[in-house]
Amino acid sequence: MPRRHLSPEEKALWQKLARTVTPLRRIRPVAAAEPVTAEAFAEALDKPRVKGRVPPMRAAAVPPPPRPAPVPVLDSSWEKRIRSGRLAPDHSIDLHGLNLAAAHVRLDRAIGDALAQGWRVLLIVTGKPRPAPAPGETRRRGAIRAEIGDWLARSPHAHRIASVRQAHARHGGEGALYVILRRA
Template structure:
């Protein structure tokens, strides 16, 4: 590994530090370090580094592969799954994020999860609106922005460790436009 040339300030600081250290065992003293001029320091930085062996041709940098999406962890038992599929689940509380901007919706979601945990509620119905449709030609209005962000918000939430599962709501509770946030039981 090539050694880096120390700046004059770094050499002075290193010398000051080494004078304050007591060695664990007796060693030969290092030769004194001679000061290096600024011109010699700049020349040492600009000097080409020697290369040993064959130099491979440079390749274009490929973006690093994205990490695989985490597999869904089955944290809910069969009775939960049946209740969700059949629509027999009864949310303890519901919040509607329609008409809010992204910042206000994020704050309201965090507060609602905090309140639900404080009250001991297990199922929170979050109405987000339908997912973003394919963009129509010439359409400039953004739709479905809250729905597009809610997964990230829940993953980064201060209460993320207390969220057992997030599932699409049954049609009677909003279907594609709503989610069940199922919270873990407090221990």
């Protein structure tokens, strides 16, 4: 798409607006770099290097997969219902296709609505955890799943969350979480 140029009226209006703006911080002028001559560059290459042992490069440590949140112990009836898949969520929300900011807002709103309605179990579909990055992969995957534990911990409703558990395979398995809320 070709770039649109401003009309003379738009330029005048923009200049008028630009004169009324004060910068947030003073911009310091950058000193111009001195040009390097070919002789100086060749001389720098010919200088002897410092001798010594070069430490071997360490392999980058692979961080462990992010955990959703601390998991308080629930009573045995809850544990059995979660393991067997008999736990029926009162409400579910799907965060697929949202950016991080929209997903965070939707999650907080859903927890607030669940507390207002008196629901106990929310099913939150986040998508599967981030796999190990493939060589040359630039697309960021699993960002919502990586952030959801922090969001729940910092939520204004954090004191009302009893537990966060991975969902049963019937409800999404690794790609979903149960958020179990405390009674009022």
